[in-house]
Amino acid sequence: MFKYFYSLIIVLFAYIAWLSMSEIDPKSSRLACQKEATTFETIRKPEQMSEAIKALKSGNYELDSEIRFSKYMKSQLGKYLSVEDVDKMLKEVIGVVSKPSDNALIIDYSVYENDKKDPGKKTKKSKLYAGYIYMNFKIGKTSVYDIQIDYKDLEAKDLKKRIECAISSFLSADL
Numbered sequence: 578m579f580k581y582f583y584s585l586i587i588v589l590f591a592y593i594a595w596l597s598m599s600e601i602d603p604k605s606s607r608l609a610c611q612k613e614a615t616t617f618e619t620i621r622k623p624e625q626m627s628e629a630i631k632a633l634k635s636g637n638y639e640l641d642s643e644i645r646f647s648k649y650m651k652s653q654l655g656k657y658l659s660v661e662d663v664d665k666m667l668k669e670v671i672g673v674v675s676k677p678s679d680n681a682l683i684i685d686y687s688v689y690e691n692d693k694k695d696p697g698k699k700t701k702k703s704k705l706y707a708g709y710i711y712m713n714f715k716i717g718k719t720s721v722y723d724i725q726i727d728y729k730d731l732e733a734k735d736l737k738k739r740i741e742c743a744i745s746s747f748l749s750a751d752l
Contacts, residue, residue, distance in 0.1 A: 607746065607749065607750075608742065608745060608746055608749065610738075610741070610742035610745060610746075611726075611742060611746060613742070614706070614726055614727040614728065614729065614742075615706070615709075615726070615727045616724065616725065616726045616727075616742070616746075617724070618722070618723065618724040618725075618746055618750070619722070619723050619724075620721075620722050620750050621719075621720045621721055621722060621723065622719060622720070622721045622722075625716055625719065625721045626721060626722065626750055626751040627751050628716060629682050629714055629716055629721045629722065629747075630747070630748055630751050632680070632681060632682035632716070633671065633673070633682050633684075633714075633747070633748070634673060634748075635673070636673040636674050636675055636677075637676065637677055637678055637680070637681045637682060638675055638677060638681055638682040639675065639677045639681050639682070639683050639684070640664055640667060640668075640675070640683075640684050640686070641683055641684065641685040641686070642660045642663060642664055642686055642687075643686075643687045643688075644659070644660055644663065644687070644688045644689075644690075645688070645689045645690065646690050647690045647691070647692035647693075647694070647695075648692055648695070649692050649694035649695050649696070650692055650693055650694035650695075652690055653690070653731055654688075654690040654707075654708065654732075654733060656732075657732040657733060658688070658732075658733045658736070663686075663688055663710075663736070663740075666737045666740055667684070667686070667740055667744075669737075670737065670740050670741050670744050671744060680716060680717065682714060682715070682716060683714070683715040683716070683717075684712060684713075684714055685712070685713040685714075685715060686710060686711060686712040686713070687710070687711050688708065688710050688733070689708045689709050689710070689711065690707070690708045691703075691704070691706055691707055691708045691709070705729075706727040706728065706729055707727075707728055707729055707730055707731045707733065708727070708728055708733070709725055709726060709727045709728065710725070710728065710736065710739055710740065711723065711724075711725045712724050712725075712743050712747075714747055722747055722750055724743045724746055724747065726739040726742055726743055727739070
């Protein structure tokens with residue numbers, strides 16, 4: 578009798594474990610554009626999302642920008658892209674002129690060039706994309722939302738499309 582009871586407990590535990598694992602997908606996509614490239618997003622402070630979105634829509638934002646070029650291989654991205662280019666793309670996508678005031682939203686972003694000769698990259702999959710953009714939306718020093726999206730073109734011709742996706746994702750994250 579105990580043999581059947583223990584078997585039932587084990588089967589029930591395995592079923593619950595399988596069910597919980599099948600519901601968790603670290604690469605889940607809320608928007609269609611997130612399915613076009615590998616995307617990771619995190620809502621860090623859901624209680625501040627409305628405030629952050631309102632700040633962006635009203636133009637109360639600042640950009641903190643950088644591009645990180647490859648170190649182990651000869652960088653190609655620098656020939657085609659500058660921080661000013663990315664700032665311009667981002668401002669065009671936002672569509673509201675930046676006029677920061679108190680408690681401005683800070684969009685801290687970095688464009689990374691995929692360094693395919695980095696000895697830490699061991700799989701072929703890690704060498705398939707050209708780079709990614711990481712955006713962290715902060716109010717003061719508090720991170721409210723962040724997103725990372727790969728771009729595939731070596732000249733970053735698809736970067737603006739990824740920025741559009743990042744902003745759309747941010748604006749729709751106020752659940």
